[in-house]
Amino acid sequence: MTRLLIVIVTLLSFKVSPQSKIDSLEQVLQIEKIDSNKVNILLELVDEYRYKDPKKAERNVISALKVSAQMEEEKFEVLALVSRAELLTDRSSYDSAFTFFQNALSIAENINFDDGKSTALIGLGNAHTRKGNLNKGEEYLQLNIDFAKEIRDFEGVASSYNNLGNVFNERGEYKKAMEAYTEASKVNTQIGNEKNAGINMANIGLIHQKLANYNEAIFYFTKSDSLFRKFDFLPGQAFLMKNMGIVLRNQGKPEEALLRYQKALESYNKMGSKREISQVYQNIGNIYSDEKQSGEAVENYRRSLFIAEEIGDSINMAMASQALGQEYFYFTKLDSSEIFSSKAVRIAQNIGADLTEMDGYKTLSQVYYTKGNLRKAFDFRILYENRKDSLYTLEKRDLAEEIEAKYQNEQKTKEIALLASEKKLQTLQLGKRKNERNAIIAFALLILLLAVLLYNQYRIKQKSNKELQELNILKSNFFANISHEFRTPLTLIQGPIEHLEQNPEDKLDKEDIKMIRRNTNKVLGLVNQLLDLSRIDEGKLHLRATEGDVFKCLRTAAGSFNSYAAQRNMDYRVEVPDESLWASFDRDKLEKVFYNLISNAFKFCEDGEQVAVQVSFVEDELVIQVSDSGRGISEDKLPYIFDRFYQVDSSSTRDQEGSGIGLSLSKDLVKLMDGTITVSSEEGMGTYFTVQIPIERIKVPESKMDLLQPKVLGKRVQPKPFELTKEDVRKLPRLLVIEDNEDMRQFIKNQLLEKYRVMLAKNGKEGLKTAVSHMPDLIITDLMMPRMDGMELCEKLKTNLSTSHIPIIMLTARAGEENKIQGLETGADEYITKPFSAKELSARVKNLIVQRQRLRQHYMDNRHAVDPKKITTTSLDKKFLEQVLNLLEEKYSDFNFNVPQMQSELAISKTQLNRKLKALTGESPRDLLRNFRLKRAAQLLGQKADTVTQIAYQVGFSNLSYFAKCFKERYGVSPSSY
Template sequence: MKLRLLFLLILIGNPSFSYAQNEVDSLRLLIKSQPNDSNKVNTYLYFFYTDLYYKNPEEVIQFAKKAAALSNAIDFAKGESDAYNTMGYMYRIRSENDSALFYFKKGVKVAEGIDYLSGMADAHTGLGNTYCQVGDWQKAIPHFETVINEAQKAGNNILIASANNNIGNIYLSKGAYIKALEHYQKGVDLGNPSIKETSLINIGLVHQQLADFSKARKYLEEAVALCKKSGNQYALAFVYQHLGSIEQQSGNYHLAIDYFNEATQIFTDINERYNVSDIKTNLGNLYFDRANYQKALSQYRGSIAIQESIDHYVGICNNLLGIGKVLLAEKKYEPAEDTLLLAHQMADTLELLPAKIAVAERLSDLYKSKGDLARALSYYESYKVLSDSLTNLEKSELVAEMEAKYEISQKEQKIELLSAENQVANLQLQKQQNLRNYLLILAIVLILLVALGYSRYQLKVKANQKLKELDTLKTNFFTNISHEFRTPLTLILSPLEKVLRKHTDEETIQDLQVVQRNANRLLELINQLLDLSKLEAGKLTLQVREGKLRELLEIIAASFESLAESKEIDFKITIQDLPDEAYYDEDKLYKILNNLLSNAFKFTPTGGKVLLSVHSTEGKLVVSIKDSGSGLSSEQQLQIFERFHQNEQTAKVGGTGVGLTLTRELVMLHGGTIAVDSKPDKGSTFKFTLPLTRQAYKQSAFYETTASEIKVKNVSHQIPREEPSPTETSLPIALVVEDNTDLRNHISSLMQSSYTVHTARNGKEGLEKALKLIPDIIISDLMMPEVDGMELCRQLKADERTSHIPIIMLTAKADQPSKLDGLKTGADDYLTKPFDADELNIRAKNLIDQRIKLRDKYSVTLMIAPSKIEVTSPDELFIKKALSIVDEHISDPEFTVENFQKAIGMSRMQLHRKLKALTNHSASEFIRDLRLQRAADLLTVHGTTVADAAYNCGFNSLSYFAQCFKEKYGVTPSQYESASLIPRS
């Protein structure tokens, strides 16, 4: 069985030789005459190395099963392990991966029980290759490493070399060429001639990835001769496949098609579906290169059909990329976007670096074509980062180093030549001794100068790094402390709003409004500190858009009229000559003007004056705020914009010294100017300017609406819930995940009238409860111990049992990057603390309403044409999977909900709630409706009777079938059959 460890690439295990037909007949005769002993077991297993492997693989499996049974009967553990491993290889070659894993695991267990190194290595190699076949490389690598560890103990270099070859293949598929070549080199250093040849072939594939086709072609053409000599049909087909890829990349399309056809013929003869699907992908790429898009789509979709049946996720990802390229080329932007985003998600999950690079490039092209330049730039930057990674920059140098090791004779000649050259150089140096000494002294001086300069440079770099780290720590501190402050503020403001709405006593309302104003003031101060820290860290950016400037200025000014009236201050407003088209950041302009007016009223005594004057000139907004307050000295004017600066007047009226610092920073962020003109006892005038033209701002500064900022609509609805369990109510289920007890209880109280509310204290507990309850909506905090909100969201969206559940993220992190990070994990909405209670309920209702619309869509599609559901999301993948399982057992009357939930891998309750959420069907209704749909299809076929249709679709009782059919279609099966056979004009 050791021979299996020596063969080409991932699918190791094909025989390196084969017996002729007369040898097969001889073995059959030998079995009949042999007693039931270990020799007979070995004879059974020899069939694996004969032509029977290709001509009748099922018979090889049967012989292996007989070998296993006989070995068990005579207590021959080695033979039993080898028999299980043989069955594992046979099933894997046929892409029946579950069966392959089952037998390899049995092979490992038996071999470990008797410390049988060859059996253990054989089984672990088979397990590793099977996991590779389904794209689960994280599970594959430990099995190859186990082979290496066990082989090192036994000093078996051949096994070590073979396992390193397999690990190299994984890294080659992932685009990690440096790691791949490191492992291939170990195969060359430690392997026998066969493994060394295999390693050289693999290095040829690396050259193909590096687009050095002449070298790649050289290695692979040598491989063709080796494979023909050894009779290894699988390896020969594999090499043909890659020669086809090389010719395709070189533009030799006809020759490429010839190679692909030869490879396909061999793989088809040995029933190797895995590689047949990959060749279809190659052909799809070829037709795409030739702009024959319909043929390309046909090949890609044919490939996916095979890959879905064998769980070949890497291939599915590559085909989705191909389909996305075709749709983009045909300017079908919406389906192209959906397909490429799904491919990007799969490439990221599977760690496919080449695929991630290609998808990022196509997405950049797509968004550029759609005019979405911001997203186009984002994906282009991702494409460049991946393409220019350190691994790719170093790979060519490492390839050159590896080749030097293979060309030993040439290297020796070069060494001899170099030695001769060195001798000549030494003679010349001896003649120029004085000159050398002079140059040496000069070099030492230069080195010292460079070292001194470099040392000073390093000190600067370290100092800058420390300052950067300090800024990062400071920003993180403000961010985290704001979260801690905002949670109690939420618990003050939100219940306060409820109390204010209920109370009618005027005195109580006035007191509560004082509390509300001061709580809002505290929130405003926290926001100012946070904005200031973000500004200094360079994380606060402009969000410029066109707006109604006059209207905004009038609203801000009007908000101070009641204050002016209460303090008996004469407040005059002059707004004139404003442009019709103005561009500005509304939020930051509000903060600038609000801070300056607040200061003016704060330092103006009762009976004083405040004048707000606004106009525009040369594309700039000019704002002046003049007050009749106590004024500032020349020294105070120099310090007025410094952070935390307070003078005597500030100390008297109260203040933090943050507002004016933030105001100046916000003005400078716009590229504007701000100044103060003041004299003691004569008041102060603050004047600032901001640009208003589109040309004044960079493209990156313009505002782009995100999904979390779209205003919610007040839509009321009820969620139909059929077949509730005895413990269920008619209300939707909401799960609140929040580590703060008070806030968790408060949110529960807000939602309990419309939902059945369950709570969890952290993300870990929330994940457990979500899997147990399958709620209709989840409200989660972002920052929590053990498992935070982002990780909770990521795990729920990745699990097919919970991927459909809408999630609202609650957080004090109100900045744009934090919102985008939350939405990238799959969160459906984003609310900033403190939040409005009504807004939370409305957003939750709207998300559930969206799920109902999606459920209705799936329900209608299932009723009309279930086979036409296209896979574009995890939910649709789940429905596709459910349809496939039921369709597979459509004629089995014993196929029940229990069988259904076992086949799909969920509990009965999880399956019920998932199907109800997506299709409004219970599990039993889902099975019954699909049976009826298939029966209706059969009744339209001429010659199919009602009984045939019923029995073929799993109905035992014709009367029950007729009853169910009439309930669904409104007519009896016979009437439906008659109507379908009426000729149509």
């Protein structure tokens, strides 16, 4: 799965004209420079060519093996080895396949590469099964089922069950085979792997075909064929051709069966699948045997045997030998029949193919009977009967269970009759106690009624307490969220004003003024909403109706979202009648409801999705319908969305801001206008709001007629053209700002852009990815963000060796002491509460970057000894640097110790090692090692411990002139002068 995702990303990053996937992969391969991506593309090409052009598949897998062998990450070598082994299995080169699978398994276990280990185990099980070693195949597959379940590799579980079904099928254990195929199909269906589910259904059809359930077999073959055609899966289509041929043969249609076999043979020859070719020749031989054409039958059986012996396929060797033995018996070549049937029995005994062994005993019994050797004929007949009995024990057991069930039913019938007679006797006895029982029941009912009343009182009290607790929690969450809603816009208003206060000669540019206006309106809107709620609760909010055009009002309100829709590339559709609707209505309250519904629709949609608004007037009723194609609302949360303070997503990682009062206020306003508001939603499909408000149309005054020319709104807003941003190439420290509020993000960037290179991310998940790939010098992150909040982001960064050294400043609207402590405990270096001063933020950023630079300089200046505690800020960095210095201390005198050996000892990639050491010490791994040796040399020279030459050798320099040159560059004097 990981390999496939990397290839898809690579393809998407490369612009190609519409053409086949193979051509696209070949083009990407030509320009790809990164070895890991090359291996992934080569292996994807192997999968594409595997059945279409086996030779090209072979060339690509060999190239993948060469590239992966040069890389440091052994998991790519595992993937290439497994792919090579699978091709060898297809060509029936089983011994070579075993070697490659075992190598892949060994490496995967050494590096704890679970996916590679699972794939290798499945491959070994499949290869052993195909060669005929059924017990060994079952052992590997059962081992992988346990392992795949442990690591939750559902695809591996399904594949193992399918291959285990093949083992049971070859043994003739059809019930076990059916169970295994069914389990594989169930898992593949759950994980959405349609192609593999089709393979499982085809195998289930095969079992039905062997049990002569031909209608069921055709049903499963037809279902799987539709899936194979969908994915253009040639092996599956060939498999169905072969087995449909078997069904047609058994239905007495030899010519149609022979046609299917020939098509299957063409496909298998194209794929180079010799094992399957051997099987098809056996099936063709069966057709000619049925038609009494023994010469043709023997010829095809011999072809099957020859191919099976060539590839060492024990199963097909046994089956073809038995078919020859049976055919030779038919035209009384008894010696040849005895030879081939004996051979079949011998091979079948070795591999546990019980059905073939049973058929061989039967033929040998017939041969010896015809020869007149009744003793041997009887012995083989006994062996045949015994084997047949053992194979059909399961059916006998099922029959015994059926007999047992009938017996149990008869016993129950007798017990019921006995109980009926006893009941008559008990009825007579109970009649005498009737009065006594009634008295007891009446007393018990009285006590029970009293208990119910007491319990009901207790339950009402508990329910009230619970509701009060829930209300308190809702209020607490509301005040926490509303403070965040106020603090963010207040920061954006305060920032430009502080700048103007500190720099009176400057003027605010147009964008800053727009930002202040936007955020002022946002704060004002929140305050108005709170005031409206308060007035509704007090019963002081009343309708203030004025005459006007309702449709025009709504058209204008809907049009205010046009630019926002264009900015987010949304499909925004507005349908308001072109005519006028003159009526008396409260414009302010209607607009508030309308704005709330549309803004909510945009809020819970991803960029590029659809929002639709439809307005109509039907039977003196204004109908407003607002729908979106967003994430929808789950069924359990739908009844509460109009409750005050309720939020569908109240976590700190929620995708959108909100206070939980908008929909509650809308419902109250609609109710005030004697209307109704309803909602329907399906998770993943979107949400649909409907508002119905009674309005009485009135005659339009003549003086107002010229104002009623409607402006038609376009049904779809055209998106803005894409603009390519210019990369910042200044030699300045690089900052990463992670903030979900667009205005805040741009505000922080503008404050810092003059002195730093600034990257942006709009949520925690995107920020983590950017931090790992670009390694900024400092990160500024908000606390409450979608997909991943600041706490989780900080924890992941500080526990990752690649990013643990990066200073982090956390911004938050939560001003509580416990929030600050929690943030600092997670690893944040600074914690700033909104609203904050831009000057304070700049100062904090500067201090952290200077501190980081001083730590690096401390290392550079210290000539003899370095204390990791003094140049690191986290325990993870300290431990890493201690490990590096201990390694240098141990190996610096070794001539052969260099950067590759350092990488190997530290078990870290070249890129990661270089980034980490540059961040902590300011030096590359090569410079660090060289300077460490020079420091040791300076110590020894200062102590006059030995000659310059001997000291140079002692510290790991093999070239004296190079040692002298490096020493002079670092200390300004030659070693002898020092």
